[in-house]
């Protein structure tokens with residue numbers, strides 16, 4: 001029997017509104033928890049240093065998804081990364097089939113390593129910036145959580161990224177088009193075919209504006225680091 005693909009897409013408007021509400025609540029919470037650090041964040045270069053660290057953190061988030069995929073993929077050449085800052089896109093993709101368990105682990109990787117472990121570290125050390133970054137990562141992973149909960153409801157499926165579009169392609173023998181979870185549903189389906197995989201996507205793709213952006217960002221962080229040491 002031919003396997004079918006089911007493309008599930010997250011409702012971005014819905015997710016962004018939800019994330020925004022959570023970010024506001026989170027910032028209100030940490031303003032009470034760390035008043036001095038938050039005061040520093042809102043003054044001088046503190047704010048820009050924080051924003052720069054946040055962008056780096058979001059890039060590392062994708063790296064952790066990629067590490068998750070590479071634990072299970074047979075060929076690492078099929079794991080691809082990209083940053084298109086002008087579109088607000090950071091991605092890690094896996095262009096070969098991995099099973100459901102591997103997908104769940106890959107989705108969880110940045111949540112565990114960039115939120116849960118840093119929060120545990122913050123229990124022992126006073127590191128407000130790390131605490132906040134971990135929180136921003138946790139809220140930013142809202143799309144990952146949605147996919148996770150959907151996957152937990154689904155029967156056995158495989159995962160693949162045909163291309164770098166938003167959403168995920170799940171391969172199954174059963175009709176899974178009716179499954180849904182808050183903010184995610186099946187938008188397209190068809191016969192699974194290896195030829196659907198867009199092999200033209202580079203292993204590492206950083207758009208020109210992204211390169212310029214990250215060079216400025218890293219220089220800015222280095223200058224501020226040197227200034228704080230001197």
Ligand SMILES: [Zn+2]
Pocket residue numbers: 061065110141144
């Ligand atoms: Zn993610």
